[in-house]
Amino acid sequence: MSAAPLRLGLAGLGTVGIGVVKIVQAHADLIAARAGRPVTIAAVSARDRTKNRDADLSGYAWETDPVALARRPDIDVFVEVMGGHEGAAKSATEAALAAGKHVVTANKALLAHHGQALAEQAEAANLALRFEAAVAGGIPVIKALTEGLAGNRIKRVMGVMNGSCNYILTRMQAENLPYETVFEEARQLGYLEADPNLDVGGIDAGHKLSLLASIAFGTRVAFDAVELEGIGNVSIDDIRLAQDMGYRIKLLGVAQMTGRGLEQRMTPCLVPADSPLGQLQGGTNMVVLEGDSVGQIVLRGPGAGMGPTASAVMADVIDIARGCRLPTFGIPASQLAAAQPARAATPAPYYLRMTLLDKPGALARIATCLGDAGVSIDQMRQYGHQGANAPVLIVTHKAAPDDVAHAMTRFAATGVLVGEPVAIRIEEV
Amino acid sequence: MSAAPLRLGLAGLGTVGIGVVKIVQAHADLIAARAGRPVTIAAVSARDRTKNRDADLSGYAWETDPVALARRPDIDVFVEVMGGHEGAAKSATEAALAAGKHVVTANKALLAHHGQALAEQAEAANLALRFEAAVAGGIPVIKALTEGLAGNRIKRVMGVMNGSCNYILTRMQAENLPYETVFEEARQLGYLEADPNLDVGGIDAGHKLSLLASIAFGTRVAFDAVELEGIGNVSIDDIRLAQDMGYRIKLLGVAQMTGRGLEQRMTPCLVPADSPLGQLQGGTNMVVLEGDSVGQIVLRGPGAGMGPTASAVMADVIDIARGCRLPTFGIPASQLAAAQPARAATPAPYYLRMTLLDKPGALARIATCLGDAGVSIDQMRQYGHQGANAPVLIVTHKAAPDDVAHAMTRFAATGVLVGEPVAIRIEEV
Known part of the structure; x- marks a missing residue:
């Protein structure tokens, strides 16, 4: 020494x-x-x-x-x-x-x-x-994945890794406030980057996900292949109704390797309200690592700030001082494979919200569109009428995203829809 | 390489x-x-x-x-x-x-x-x-503490680190079953060591806590100084009533260094039901690490089993293969200080349960004992009488454990108590 x-x-x-x-x-x-x-x-x-x-x-x-x-x-x-x-x-x-x-x-x-x-x-x-x-501020997640789980084939990595987005979403829910109001609050509190789209557009969190995916699957970082959707279109209606069905909406990163290729998404998702991810409040970050031997490991902690981020910097510095050397992404960079992006995401249940004209057979037509597209319905709720219109919530069984999209495009032709329908993936955690 | x-x-x-x-x-x-x-x-x-x-x-x-x-x-x-x-x-x-x-x-x-x-x-x-x-099976907690948080002065380490105990406690709660019944179930399912006292007596979890404490505080392992209390005396009444007050009972390990010395406890504690520790179900383990820079990091995962434990073994093996060397307990063993056990634990709120004779002034006498010992009351609930007796719950403000013990010894002299009173520490998480 x-x-x-x-x-x-x-x-x-x-x-x-x-x-x-x-x-x-x-x-x-x-x-x-x-x-x-x-x-x-x-x-x-x-x-x-x-x-x-x-x-x-x-x-x-x-x-x-x-x-x-x-x-x-x-x-x-x-x-x-x-x-x-x-x-x-x-x-x-x-x-x-x-x-x-x-x-x-x-x-x-x-x-x-x-x-x-x-x-x-x-x-x-x-x-x-x-x-x-x-990645994820003070949480030692790079170390956990690269070293702590090095004996595992990694199956999936998930994470809420932008504290500002989670702050906005949980505050919308807690105070029943629209996105624009809470966004403005967050901006004034200095919680957002100078270019707020880095946060609310999911870019910052997408960067982090692409780094985790590289380590997890031994592939070159492929940020451009991350399916990115920010939180700007998450409505307080969806937050409220999702809650009513036992879910929370999170800006959730998911990376997994399947037979179809590498999936990387950073998008608003529904997760069960009583899951660790669902219970995550405010600016705290959470990363979920799933390995074939270890099962599921959940890491939770502060994702930003002076102390937590400096703590993570010092962990790396001390590792270097101790003489520990390992490749940046867990295996030598020259051996990282080019990521083959999956053409379609793994099937999942979907949350669908739409407003229907209050006329006979309206719901039947929607159900027919779903059935024709091969999407089956797990739960449906029709809420009290608002004038001539009826808000309808549907939770599907697991469905291919393409099939859901296909059904959605056919909704328009039914003539019973008021406004645009909403579809949000339910990630099984 | x-x-x-x-x-x-x-x-x-x-x-x-x-x-x-x-x-x-x-x-x-x-x-x-x-x-x-x-x-x-x-x-x-x-x-x-x-x-x-x-x-x-x-x-x-x-x-x-x-x-x-x-x-x-x-x-x-x-x-x-x-x-x-x-x-x-x-x-x-x-x-x-x-x-x-x-x-x-x-x-x-x-x-x-x-x-x-x-x-x-x-x-x-x-x-x-x-x-x-x-420690904690598949959770890479030794790595997180020794390496990931190496830039921090560690303030406190907590953990639910015996899955069998957590299984028994959560099943008692979920099914409203007495300890003896669930213990016997767990034994027949093979969830307990050949000597079950290693599990339910808190010894196994106490071993783990003593190892974490050594790394956290740079002290020699001092298992003999761990205050050990198993779950054998946790009654279904206390589980139910604690729940009623917004708490769960866990076999919780706590290690912290204070001006009074090193505290190490592995005892049943109340924790808020909506905290990550409170929400932990079944055989899953959780460790909470608190550092002066990073704040609070929570790690959750499987604490036992073939895959998780082998995953942890392989993490160590791969670190050795990579050439990473560091001292077993984070600093050279020759530099570890002798632990000075704290004479008394940090003050905390306490949950007290007792049954009082239903006669005038009974509650006042108990309250006087507490007041005389310097213990003040935060919440009190008297439940419906059971015959001539009245179950009473008290949650104190933060109090020194010695003061609580002192008040408890004085309860007997009041002549209004039926049976033995129960006191359980509420750990602030």
């Missing part, structure tokens, strides 16, 4: 960067004992040196340019917590690897877009490129 | 051992890709060679004596899944370390009693001694 310190170059002094500084300073002895050697910060970089950052940075060399930081001879590990998947984050990460530095990053977008090339570069140079903080 | 296979010597061919054989055989390619080298079984040992074990063992050398297996020159890792904390398991583990073999064990009892000496022996020889499978 070497006593030489592991020296960090910390690029980015926002919330996460300052969180890392605080842990390194507060727990120097604890970390040295656990890592077998001291972990120190040698140099930092950020754009604005004059900003007050509520941390003592006086002992660290300063670089304005993260690329210059990445190349400094006095650092061993480049810690990238700047964010952004092009520009400085990418060029500095590449420069760090080229200069023989290990890299620890919290940057899901960078890895979702450039993970393959970066992992190949790192592995060719026998360097670590690690990203525990990029 | 070396292509030389990592060769296992597998001691014990019970459920877990056969689970390991199945994984090694079924996933040879997957494991080789993940570990960077093949993982093979070179030799096995068990007492009875003739027993039918539902696995093809023909390719493995056979030793009747696990000590002989441990010393074989053709093994790199000794996998101990025999069980028992003295005798063969201990001597074979010592022999393996003495012969320069890494050890992976599922044996909580062995480590709870001899972990310090074994870890010192392993570390002096620069060998791995790992035990993921010993």
